[in-house]
Amino acid sequence: MKDSFLWRSAAAYMRSKGRAIAMMCIFAFIFAIILYLYEVSADAIIYASVLCTVVGLIYLLLDFTGFYRKLKSLKSASADVTVSLASLPLAKNAIEQGYEDLIKKLYGELNRLYMENNAARNYIQDYYAMWVHQIKVPISAMKMLLQDQSKSSPLNVQLFNIEQYVEMALSYVRLESDYTDYVIKQYGLDDIVRQAVRKYAPLFIAGKISLDIEDTGFTVNTDEKWLCFVIEQILSNSLKYTKTGKISIFSEAPATLVIRDTGIGIAAEDIPRLTEKGFTGYNGRLGKKSTGIGLYLCNEILSRLHHSMEIRSEVGVGTTVLLHLETEELTVE
Numbered sequence: 001m002k003d004s005f006l007w008r009s010a011a012a013y014m015r016s017k018g019r020a021i022a023m024m025c026i027f028a029f030i031f032a033i034i035l036y037l038y039e040v041s042a043d044a045i046i047y048a049s050v051l052c053t054v055v056g057l058i059y060l061l062l063d064f065t066g067f068y069r070k071l072k073s074l075k076s077a078s079a080d081v082t083v084s085l086a087s088l089p090l091a092k093n094a095i096e097q098g099y100e101d102l103i104k105k106l107y108g109e110l111n112r113l114y115m116e117n118n119a120a121r122n123y124i125q126d127y128y129a130m131w132v133h134q135i136k137v138p139i140s141a142m143k144m145l146l147q148d149q150s151k152s153s154p155l156n157v158q159l160f161n162i163e164q165y166v167e168m169a170l171s172y173v174r175l176e177s178d179y180t181d182y183v184i185k186q187y188g189l190d191d192i193v194r195q196a197v198r199k200y201a202p203l204f205i206a207g208k209i210s211l212d213i214e215d216t217g218f219t220v221n222t223d224e225k226w227l228c229f230v231i232e233q234i235l236s237n238s239l240k241y242t243k244t245g246k247i248s249i250f251s252e253a254p255a256t257l258v259i260r261d262t263g264i265g266i267a268a269e270d271i272p273r274l275t276e277k278g279f280t281g282y283n284g285r286l287g288k289k290s291t292g293i294g295l296y297l298c299n300e301i302l303s304r305l306h307h308s309m310e311i312r313s314e315v316g317v318g319t320t321v322l323l324h325l326e327t328e329e330l331t332v333e
Contacts, residue, residue, distance in 0.1 A: 010064065012071070013067050017060070024056065073089040121176075128170075129170065131169075135166055139159065152202045152203075153206075156202060157203060168233075168294065171297055172293060175301065181225075182226065182305070183223055183225075185224070186220070187219065187220060187224050189218040189257060189325070190217070192222075192231065193216070193231060193249060196235055197249070200232065200235050200236070200239065203236075204239070209245065210246040210247075211248075211249070212246055214251070216250070216251035218325070222305055226301050227301075230297075230309075230323070233294045233298050235259065238259060238319070241264050241319070242263035242264075245262030246262055247260070247262075255324070255326050256322050256323065256325065258323075259323075260318060260319070261320075262318040264316065267315055268315075271311055278296070307323060307324060309321065309322070309324070310324065
């Protein structure tokens with residue numbers, strides 16, 4: 001790698017000095033012709049030419065050394081220039097000084113735009129976080145007013161959906177923020193799955209969807225809250241698009257959680273784009289209720305936990321979501 005950079009530097013140096021070297025050669029040739037026409041001894045001409053050549057080579061070597069060092073400094077500075085300009089090499093002439101002034105001006109403008117964008121983003125995040133916490137107050141009040149009704153009643157089901165959308169909004173804000181609250185530990189996968197299933201029990205009852213669940217017996221390194229959110233989102237999608245039949249939850253080796261439904265299925269051309277932000281696919285456009293955020297959040301969360309998600313589906317048959325929960329890269333707290 002070092003030799004490659006050296007040769008690239010030499011080639012760049014020759015290109016930058018090519019005209020000057022060519023001009024010096026032309027001048028030397030003119031002087032040699034004139035001296036020859038004035039019948040100066042050939043030995044003297046050769047001696048002068050050799051001496052000039054040696055001096056010229058020494059100069060080029062010293063000049064190339066400085067050129068190479070500056071290129072090396074610029075290469076090192078490129079890694080830190082987004083943080084600080086202190087690593088830039090000192091300007092040695094007016095042109096380099098001009099470039100340095102231009103870089104400093106652009107750097108200052110970049111920092112200004114970054115600060116403005118960061119302030120605007122923080123404002124939006126704070127606003128939505130505040131809104132989410134405020135909206136929970138009337139949701140809690142409505143729960144109290146409806147506590148005499150069955151949890152699977154239409155009003156309670158719609159209130160549950162509202163609460164889930166609020167939780168999704170809060171999760172989105174947290175995911176897009178500069179800080180995270182991941183707590184990586186070893187958790188029993190069955191406990192996390194049961195949390196999600198219990199939460200969605202009213203929707204299973206309201207939709208008359210049967211549940212076939214098997215114990216996994218797995219212990220995984222993960223964040224309980226965020227993985228539970230992912231499973232909830234997948235269950236929410238399954239319940240949304242499954243009108244009859246059942247949802248099955250089981251496991252596959254080495255550490256894969258499988259959630260399968262007998263819903264309407266997903267078009268093959270939509271599957272590769274399901275985790276894109278805002279993509280709703282044919283089903284979402286048909287129902288006009290999909291936000292295109294749920295699976296995007298799931299994919300982002302799983303990626304940060306070093307898990308992964310695989311979706312298989314067939315229109316009219318159902319959808320299978322596989323959560324691969326191997327976590328070799330995670331450090332357990």
